[in-house]
Amino acid sequence: xxxxxxxxxxxxxxxxxxxxxxxxxxxxxxxxxxxxxxxxxxxxxxxxxxxxxxxxxxxxxxxxxxxxxxxxxxxxxxxxxxxxxxxxxxxxxxxxxxxxxxxxxxxxxxxxxxxxxxxxxxxxxxxxxxxxxxxxxxxxxxxxxxxxxxxxxxxxxxxxxxxxxxxxxxxxxxxxxxxxxxxxxxxxxxxxxxxxxxxxxxxxxxxxxxxxxxxxxxxxxxxxxxxxxxxxxxxxxxxxxxxxxxxxxxxxxxxxxxxxxxxxxxxxxxxxxxxxxxxxxxxxxxxxxxxxxxxxxxxxxxxxxxxxxxxxxxxxxxxxxxxxxxxxxxxxxxxxxxxxxxxxxxxxxxxxxxxxxxxxxxxxxxxxxxxxxxxxxxxxxxx
Ligand code: SF4
Numbered sequence: 001x002x003x004x005x006x007x008x009x010x011x012x013x014x015x016x017x018x019x020x021x022x023x024x025x026x027x028x029x030x031x032x033x034x035x036x037x038x039x040x041x042x043x044x045x046x047x048x049x050x051x052x053x054x055x056x057x058x059x060x061x062x063x064x065x066x067x068x069x070x071x072x073x074x075x076x077x078x079x080x081x082x083x084x085x086x087x088x089x090x091x092x093x094x095x096x097x098x099x100x101x102x103x104x105x106x107x108x109x110x111x112x113x114x115x116x117x118x119x120x121x122x123x124x125x126x127x128x129x130x131x132x133x134x135x136x137x138x139x140x141x142x143x144x145x146x147x148x149x150x151x152x153x154x155x156x157x158x159x160x161x162x163x164x165x166x167x168x169x170x171x172x173x174x175x176x177x178x179x180x181x182x183x184x185x186x187x188x189x190x191x192x193x194x195x196x197x198x199x200x201x202x203x204x205x206x207x208x209x210x211x212x213x214x215x216x217x218x219x220x221x222x223x224x225x226x227x228x229x230x231x232x233x234x235x236x237x238x239x240x241x242x243x244x245x246x247x248x249x250x251x252x253x254x255x256x257x258x259x260x261x262x263x264x265x266x267x268x269x270x271x272x273x274x275x276x277x278x279x280x281x282x283x284x285x286x287x288x289x290x291x292x293x294x295x296x297x298x299x300x301x302x303x304x305x306x307x308x309x310x311x312x313x314x315x316x317x318x319x320x321x322x323x324x325x326x327x328x329x330x331x332x333x334x335x336x337x338x339x340x341x342x343x344x345x346x347x348x349x350x351x352x353x354x355x356x357x358x359x360x361x362x363x364x365x366x367x368x369x370x371x372x373x374x375x376x377x378x379x380x381x382x383x
Contacts, residue, residue, distance in 0.1 A: 001063070003190060003218065003221050003222065003225075003292040004222065005293055005328070006214070006217065007186075007190075007195045007198070007218070008209070009200065009214070010195075010198045010202040010214070010218075010276070011195065011198040011202075012192075013199040013202040013205055013206060014049065014199075014201035014205070014243075015198070015201040016055075017088075017089075017204075017205045018050070018054075018088050018089070020205040020206065021052060021091045021092070021205075022091060023090065024050045024091075025091045026049075027051065029048075029058045029207075030043045030048075030049040030050070030093040030153060030154060031049060031050045031051075031052050031091060031092050031093060032049050032050070032051055032052065032093060032094050032095065032096060032150065032153070033052050033080075033084070033089055033092045033094070033095035033096070033097050033178050034051045034052060034053055034054060034095070034196045035054050035080055035095065035096065035097050035098060035104065035111075036054075036055060036076065036100075036104070036240075036264065036265075036280050037098055037101075037104075037264060037269075038098060038104070038126060038289060038292065039051075039098050039124055039146070040143050040146065040289075041063045041163045041168075041170065041286045042166035042167055042191065042274070042285060043146055043147050043150055043158060043163065043166070043172050043207075043285075044096075044150060045144065045160035045166040045169060045207070045208060046158045046159075046163045046165070046166040047143060047150045047151060047153070047154040047155055047156075047158045047162070048154055048156075048162075048251050049150070049153070050206075050207050051208075052089070052204070052205060053203075053204025054075055054080040054083065054089070054095070055076055055080070055204065055241055055265055055361060056076040056077070056078070056079030056080050056082075056241075056245075056321045056360045057079050057082075057083060057088075058083050058243065058244050058245075058360055058362075060083065060086075060088075060360075060361075061082075061083050061211050061361060062075065062077050062078050062079060062361065063082070064079040064085040064086055065078045065079070065081060065082040065085060066078075067109070067114075067325040068081060068110040068114050069081065069110060069173065070106075071103055071173075072331050073107065074103055074330065074332050074359070075196070075329075075330070075331075075361050076240065076241065076329065076331055076359040076360060077103050077107045079360050079361075081107070081110060081111060081114060084111070084114070084115065084119075085114060086370040087211070087268050090151065092119060092364060093119065093120075093153050094120040094121070094122060094149070094150070094153045095111060095115070095119065095120075095121055095122065096122045096124055096146060097111050097112075097121055097122065097123055097124065098124045098125075099123070099125050099126070099358065100125060100126055100297050100298075101125065101297060101332075101333065101334050102280075102333055103331070103332075103333075108121070108123050109261070111283040113343065114251055115361050117216070120149060120152075120153060120271075122145075122146055122149045123224070124142055124146055124328060126139065126142065126143075126289060127139060127142075128299045129299065130270070130286075130289055130290045130292075130298070130299070131301075132291050135290065136283065136286045136287065136290060139286035139289050139290070140282050140283060140286045141286075143282055143285055143286065144213065144282060145200050147163075147282070147340075151258065157205075160280075160281050160282075161379070162250045163281035164235075164281045164287075166286060167274045167275075167285070167349070168276055169209050169212070169275055170208055170273075170274065170278065171213040171273045172212050172272055172276065173203070173208040173209075173211060173215075174270035174271075174272075175273075176212050176215045176216050176293040177200065177215065177267075177270045177271060178221075178267075178271075179202065179219050180199060180200075180218070180219055181196075181200075181260060181261065181266075181267060182259070183219055184196045184199075184222075184228070185229050185234075185257075185258075185259045185260060185319060185320070186222075186225075186227045186228065187222050187225050187227070188226040188228060188257030188340065189230060189257075189258070189320050190222070190225065190228070190257070192248075192252050193248040193249075193251040193252055193257065193258050194245050194248045194249060194252065196258055197243050197245070197248055197266075198245075199218070200265070200266045201243050201265070203207060203215075204265075217366060218376055219259065221348055224345075230257060232254075232255030233255065233256050233257070233322050233323075233376060233379035233380055233382075233383060234254060234256070234257045234258070234259040234319070234320055234321040234322060234323045235256055235257075235258060235259065235316075235321050235322065235324060235325050235379065236258070236260050236261060236312070236315050236316045236317060236319060236321045236323075236380075237258055237260060237261045237262070237263055237266075237324070237325050237326075237327065238262045238263060238312060238324055238325070238326045238327070238342070239262075239263055239264070239326055239327030239328060239329060239335060239358075240265065240327070240329045240332060240335060241263065241264065241265040241327070241329065241360075242261075242262070242265075242266075242327040242358070243265060244262055244358070244360075244362060245329055246360070246365050247356075247358065247365060249367060249371045250365065250368065250372045250373075251369065251372060254372055254373055254376035255376065256352075256372070256375075256376055256379065259316075259319035259320055259321035260315050260316075260318075260319035260321065262294075262311075262312045262315060263327070264295075264297070269321075271292070271293075272288055272291050272292050272293075273288065274287070274288035275288070276286060283321070283378055284368055291381065292382060293307075293311075294307065294308045294311040296308070296335055296337075296338040303341075306339065306341050306344065306345055308338070308342070309341045309342045309343075309345025309346070310345050311337075312324070312341075312342060312345065312346075313346050313348070313349045313351055314349075316346070316349075316351050317349065317351070321381040322382040323351060323352040323353055323354075323378065323379050323382060324346060324352075324353040324354075324383055325350060325354055325356060325372075326339070326353060326354070326356065328355050328356065328357050328358065329358060329359060330359040331359075339355065352375070352378050352379065352382060354371055354372075354375045356368050356371060356372075364383070
């Protein structure tokens with residue numbers, strides 16, 4: 001199969017989550033909606049069900065969710081609820097609602113109230129102090145509750161062996177995605193920003209074994225190509241999500257490729273593996289959460305050192321990019337509070353950046369397009 005055909009398949013899947021859901025339901029499988037961030041999807045897989053990432057949608061307008069949401073909630077959270085209320089995600093057998101930010105905490109209750117008897121809503125609280133014995137025990141306790149509730153939906157208890165197998169499947173999938181983002185940088189003439197985004201987005205709507213098989217096949221074909229002699233410029237992207245094809249098309253029109261990313265919906269979700277040798281697989285998942293780093297949503301005891309800002313700035317240098325584009329999700333406090341630190345690290349290293357205010361209801365791209373166009377000239381000077 002040619003690379004373009006493979007890329008088109010990912011694009012089709014990324015653009016049609018409802019169709020994917022129907023596909024799995026047609027196979028008699030159960031599916032669980034998984035809201036951001038850091039839910040242990042491995043448990044869903046271990047229960048024999050398909051996890052379905054719920055990061056809102058670029059296609060929807062918010063109407064029914066308004067009944068439940070404050071106007072200052074980000075559109076990711078509001079649109080995730082809208083998709084449940086308007087029937088888009090009707091095939092789901094339950095949802096997991098992590099509560100890691102100030103929007104998701106109250107939203108978890110909005111989901112519970114709005115779903116009523118329609119579907120089980122599984123609450124998940126991650127600890128702030130996730131490293132020490134107590135933090136790990138808290139995470140294990142929370143994950144154990146999720147495990148029990150998923151087992152109830154699946155109709156069978158989830159065994160340790162099934163979780164160990166799921167960890168292997170997920171580690172392999174994370175490795176394939178890490179490999180893909182490197183190959184996408186080497187072959188940015190073939191893997192354009194919209195195509196890169198679609199490949200990574202499709203992972204949220206596919207069973208991970210199936211996705212990984214497809215992605216490994218794509219990686220193998222990309223690896224055969226000579227590294228491209230890219231004449232345009234490159235950036236690192238940062239933010240919560242940047243999956244809007246229209247916005248990404250503006251990069252392509254200005255010959256800007258994506259060298260690497262620090263995006264929650266993309267690389268932040270697959271940077272860290274879980275141990276395959278830990279005797280207790282629940283502890284392996286808790287330690288994986290503890291091992292997550294350089295993330296605006298997670299407590300960093302050494303935050304005064306601006307480790308995260310420097311990590312992202314170094315990513316720009318090491319990936320061969322000339323600058324950074326920050327997709328600032330409207331009404332996202334964690335990203336907004338982190339921005340001054342990221343800016344300082346970038347400024348200290350002389351790395352140019354722009355901050356684009358976005359949300360998932362964006363319809364007018366004129367201002368963003370102009371900013372990207374002007375930034376392309378700045379990047380050209382930094383080559
Ligand atoms: S975009 Fe920001 S405010 Fe919205 S759910 Fe994510 S972290 Fe929370």
